[in-house]
Amino acid sequence: MSHGNSNSRRKTPPKPPAWRDDSLARIDFHGAAGKVTGSCYLLSTHDTRVLIDCGMHQGGKQDRALNSAKWPFDPQHLDAVVLTHAHLDHCGLLPRLVAEGFRGKVHATCGTCDLAEIILRDAAHIQESDAKHKSRRLQRAGRPPAVPLYVMRDAELALEQLEPHEFGEFITLAEDLRVRFHPAAHILGASHVEFRIRDVKAERSVVFSGDIGRVGQPVVPDPQPPQGADLVIMESTYGDRDHRDGAATLDELADSLSRAERSGGNVIVPVFAVGRAQELLHAIAMLEQEGRVPRRETVLDSPMAINVTDLYTRNPSCLGETTRARLQGEVPALMPARLRSTRHWTESAELNERQGLTILSASGMCDAGRIQHHLKHNLWRTDAQILIVGYQAEGSLGRALVNGAKSVRVMGEEVRVKASIRTLGGFSAHAGRSELLAWIEGTGEPRARVVLTHGEPSQTAAFAEELERVRGEAPIVPELGDRLFIPRSGRAFELESRRR
Numbered sequence: 001m002s003h004g005n006s007n008s009r010r011k012t013p014p015k016p017p018a019w020r021d022d023s024l025a026r027i028d029f030h031g032a033a034g035k036v037t038g039s040c041y042l043l044s045t046h047d048t049r050v051l052i053d054c055g056m057h058q059g060g061k062q063d064r065a066l067n068s069a070k071w072p073f074d075p076q077h078l079d080a081v082v083l084t085h086a087h088l089d090h091c092g093l094l095p096r097l098v099a100e101g102f103r104g105k106v107h108a109t110c111g112t113c114d115l116a117e118i119i120l121r122d123a124a125h126i127q128e129s130d131a132k133h134k135s136r137r138l139q140r141a142g143r144p145p146a147v148p149l150y151v152m153r154d155a156e157l158a159l160e161q162l163e164p165h166e167f168g169e170f171i172t173l174a175e176d177l178r179v180r181f182h183p184a185a186h187i188l189g190a191s192h193v194e195f196r197i198r199d200v201k202a203e204r205s206v207v208f209s210g211d212i213g214r215v216g217q218p219v220v221p222d223p224q225p226p227q228g229a230d231l232v233i234m235e236s237t238y239g240d241r242d243h244r245d246g247a248a249t250l251d252e253l254a255d256s257l258s259r260a261e262r263s264g265g266n267v268i269v270p271v272f273a274v275g276r277a278q279e280l281l282h283a284i285a286m287l288e289q290e291g292r293v294p295r296r297e298t299v300l301d302s303p304m305a306i307n308v309t310d311l312y313t314r315n316p317s318c319l320g321e322t323t324r325a326r327l328q329g330e331v332p333a334l335m336p337a338r339l340r341s342t343r344h345w346t347e348s349a350e351l352n353e354r355q356g357l358t359i360l361s362a363s364g365m366c367d368a369g370r371i372q373h374h375l376k377h378n379l380w381r382t383d384a385q386i387l388i389v390g391y392q393a394e395g396s397l398g399r400a401l402v403n404g405a406k407s408v409r410v411m412g413e414e415v416r417v418k419a420s421i422r423t424l425g426g427f428s429a430h431a432g433r434s435e436l437l438a439w440i441e442g443t444g445e446p447r448a449r450v451v452l453t454h455g456e457p458s459q460t461a462a463f464a465e466e467l468e469r470v471r472g473e474a475p476i477v478p479e480l481g482d483r484l485f486i487p488r489s490g491r492a493f494e495l496e497s498r499r500r
């Protein structure tokens with residue numbers, strides 16, 4: 001706002017929001033619009049500004065460049081951050097937000113807070129070591145060193161701002177805004193978040209789905225539907241298809257492990273250290289107990305996955321019943337018989353010389369971490385198998401492998417792809433199309449207005465079509481930077497393009 005005081009040298013105050021007369025609040029889409037990573041939404045009422053998720057952008061170079069782009073809001077003017085869950089693409093930029101001035105609380109479930117501690121420390125460590133490696137190369141070429149997105153100290157400061165909560169408990173963020181968490185399956189602590197926004201004239205319920213998990217996942221409780229919501233901002237990662245069923249996936253896993261036993265080669269499984277690694281171990285153990293696969297040496301080669309497995313025992317309220325019973329000793333814990341955890345880097349490096357192993361390692365999309373070593377040492381071998389058990393974003397090394405690349409660049413080296421690459425579809429921690437539909441149909445009457453985000457454009461478009469067919473109303477599909485106004489009543493949610 002200008003008061004004509006052109007001599008003023010003070011910092012420019014934040015731009016006043018462009019409110020519409022009848023609007024109660026608004027949402028700015030700063031991430032995961034037209035793509036699946038970088039989740040970040042700004043919910044603003046007339047008095048309060050809350051960021052929902054602060055995720056890292058993953059995938060190709062262009063996506064990663066967004067991680068260091070200027071914030072489209074002032075971190076100092078945020079009142080709070082609310083996290084749906086602790087995956088890096090939902091919380092990975094929090095340390096940067098704190099480093100650039102955010103001083104409020106970060107609200108999340110107990111499980112999410114504990115996981116975030118592991119994940120953000122790991123991310124800071126990767127940032128520091130990547131920058132160090134790059135800098136050596138740059139400095140040899142006489143160029144300035146690389147700057148990490150953030151360092152360990154930033155992550156530690158961000159962790160100090162975390163405020164843990166139980167599912168179902170209402171938290172008052174401001175006079176006009178409350179929030180509570182509901183189970184979403186997916187991973188430990190994952191939630192959909194329900195906001196109650198009110199002023200003197202109205203109260204409305206707005207839900208952010210986070211990542212919606214699946215009914216019957218082995219480790220976490222089933223997702224709850226967003227009951228009574230007026231507006232639901234919903235993910236659509238797998239909006240175009242259903243996953244292969246669990247039994248068929250277990251058959252394929254059994255086939256791979258048996259084949260590997262015959263050929264003597266390694267089975268390399270890129271896993272997300274959080275959730276997927278634990279579910280895979282559970283599946284391998286189940287097959288072993290049923291006598292369907294040989295008891296091969298299984299290596300969990302990810303310090304983070306090892307820590308996460310330990311963590312599950314501390315968060316019983318975030319776990320599904322079967323797992324809870326197992327941890328409390330009523331059912332034997334399911335882990336592969338010959339499981340080895342390699343925490344130290346040197347133990348991991350020794351694996352490069354070995355054959356006949358099943359190695360679970362991160363990152364899940366093959367873009368960083370120890371998995372790169374295992375790919376470098378195994379992709380060229382005809383007797384090796386690479387099992388893809390998770391989502392591979394466009395532009396990632398994992399996606400190139402799924403797409404059948406004959407040769408790929410790994411750690412600066414060209415490597416021929418001779419190993420067999422197999423995709424096991426049933427391990428997803430994301431709801432497939434029918435499960436997404438069942439979830440949103442659980443809102444009850446009157447039906448919520450739906451906004452679709454967090455999907456590649458073709459998947460979102462396919463799910464939008466399906467929603468329109470089933471519900472008789474097309475969902476709203478925002479682009480990055482768009483703004484949605486929430487009216488005090490009715491269904492006229494207006495989307496405004498902010499692109500210049």
Ligand SMILES: [Zn+2]
Pocket residue numbers: 085087090186211
């Ligand atoms: Zn997730």
